[in-house]
Amino acid sequence: MDHLSASQINLYLLCGLKYKFQYVDNLPKPFKSSALAFGSVFHSTLSWIHNQRMSGKDVPRETLYRIFDADWYCQKADTDIRYKEGEKELTLSLLGKEMLELYLLEPQKELKGSEVHFSVPLMHPATKEKLGIDLEGFFDLIEADDTITEFKTTAQTMNQGDVDGHIQLSAYGYAFEKLFQKPAKGFKIVNFVKKKKPKIEVFETERTAVRYEEFFFLAKEVFKGIQSKTFIPHTGYWCGDCEYGAVCPLWKHLKQPEKKAVEKECATPY
Numbered sequence: 162m163d164h165l166s167a168s169q170i171n172l173y174l175l176c177g178l179k180y181k182f183q184y185v186d187n188l189p190k191p192f193k194s195s196a197l198a199f200g201s202v203f204h205s206t207l208s209w210i211h212n213q214r215m216s217g218k219d220v221p222r223e224t225l226y227r228i229f230d231a232d233w234y235c236q237k238a239d240t241d242i243r244y245k246e247g248e249k250e251l252t253l254s255l256l257g258k259e260m261l262e263l264y265l266l267e268p269q270k271e272l273k274g275s276e277v278h279f280s281v282p283l284m285h286p287a288t289k290e291k292l293g294i295d296l297e298g299f300f301d302l303i304e305a306d307d308t309i310t311e312f313k314t315t316a317q318t319m320n321q322g323d324v325d326g327h328i329q330l331s332a333y334g335y336a337f338e339k340l341f342q343k344p345a346k347g348f349k350i351v352n353f354v355k356k357k358k359p360k361i362e363v364f365e366t367e368r369t370a371v372r373y374e375e376f377f378f379l380a381k382e383v384f385k386g387i388q389s390k391t392f393i394p395h396t397g398y399w400c401g402d403c404e405y406g407a408v409c410p411l412w413k414h415l416k417q418p419e420k421k422a423v424e425k426e427c428a429t430p431y
């Protein structure tokens with residue numbers, strides 16, 4: 162193991178067993194949740210918009226929709242998509258386009274980079290203790306003034322507390338400082354809420370040295386857990402979307418009403 166990403170850290174903290182199924186055992190995924198597929202299509206379409214804008218080009222609606230539809234098609238061709246009860250592909254597709262329209266109405270910022278890859282050594286910011294592995298990932302968007310923007314598509318609204326403690330933003334801020342040898346100017350989460358009447362929420366936050374120390378501590382404990390093969394399952398509403406439910410000892414024997422009860426009783430995920 163030579164690297165960790167913020168999403169691997171989040172997954173380990175959410176459910177250690179799911180982390181093991183995905184990253185240690187490399188089990189095939191029999192399906193993809195509609196939420197994951199939608200998020201992936203939406204992100205790649207946003208990235209296309211940003212690249213167009215950075216090249217000084219327009220964003221013709223017809224092309225934009227074609228790109229969105231083509232990405233949906235690729236998702237379907239790749240694997241089975243599992244929709245939620247009452248959810249339809251067409252409704253999701255229309256919702257996605259409505260959300261893209263809303264985004265195009267937002268004030269435009271000057272941009273520095275879209276989907277920017279990073280790989281930096283994981284090191285305690287004060288003591289310089291090294292973990293011996295890299296932190297890897299992608300910045301969704303870096304604005305010209307060095308603001309890091311992360312895009313989310315969620316069914317629920319977020320709040321400022323979620324954003325202030327967001328592990329991904331701490332990881333990105335840490336990586337930005339290592340890559341560019343200066344702190345990010347600011348941090349933003351743009352959350353697209355997938356309601357019947359969709360909306361965009363924009364949250365701004367900041368990161369201090371203390372947050373980077375917390376992040377290093379988390380990464381170190383997760384790394385120790387993985388190295389010692391500690392993979393503890395954690396049930397909650399996320400189990401309903403888990404691709405490994407059929408092999409999970411805590412999930413596979415439950416009847417539908419029991420599954421519904423677990424999903425209701427969950428704690429908030431990371």
Ligand code: SF4
Nearest residue numbers: 176179400403409412
């Ligand atoms: S079904 Fe739930 S507890 Fe089991 S591996 Fe998946 S997320 Fe973890």
